[in-house]
Amino acid sequence: MTKKTLDPELAVKALNLRRGGLQFDVIADQLGVTADAAKTLVEQALSAHDPEFQRALETDRLDRLHASLWPRAVKGELDAVDRVLRISERREKVGAVPKVNEHTLRDAFDQSAKTSSDVNPGWDAALVEAGRKIADRVDEAVATGEGQEVTKALYLIPHLNNVLREMLATPASRAAAAAKVPPPPPAARPEGKLAQLRSIQTKRTG
DSSP, X not given: OHHHHTOHHHHHHHHHHHHTTOOHXXXXXXXXXXXXXXXXXHHHHHTTXXXXXXXXXXXXXXXXHHHHHHHHHHTTOHHHHHHHHHHHHHHHHHHSOOOOOOOHHHHHHHHHHHHOTTOOTTTTHHHHHHHHHHHHHHHHHHHHOOHHHHHHHHTTHXXXXXXXXXXXXXXXXXXXXXXXXXXXXXXGSHHHHHHHHHHHHHHHHO
8 A cells, every 4th residue: 555655656647536526535446545545645746746736736627627618608508608607707716816915904903003092902902803803804805805805895994984983093083072172161270260269359348
């Protein structure tokens, strides 16, 4: 068994069977090895290829499926047309270069929470964490999602704005809060208190 596991030709056969979409137990039956050995053979064959091989393997599978359905699709068979379109969509996803999640919105939110003098780390912990979750979801969708997924994530922005308003971390919320702060009462002013005493004394002597 060990000899078969290390056999390069057997590994290639195992990979070709896997390439056809067969499960490891089926590959094992066809090659006369155990399922574990079949998996090891496939991994051995894959190790001889660059990291992009898995993507190329999946693309090749989709290409062959596309080719098999294409003659029926061009004849106007609707089920074949639908499957060809689905295969094309899947192939675009497989071939897309993964984007890097730079966590731009999360970093900006954390900066707002850190610099806001109105945020209490203890009392407002749940509020801040809610904002972080929303920012993380948007960042993830922008980095890994596509059109519709990104659009759905952007619907979360108003909720994030609500969190920022609660933190007084928007210009409008700060302006509104400042406008509602009442001026200090006259009694708190020295000249106001003095004026009151003089008024009382004047009434007594008048």
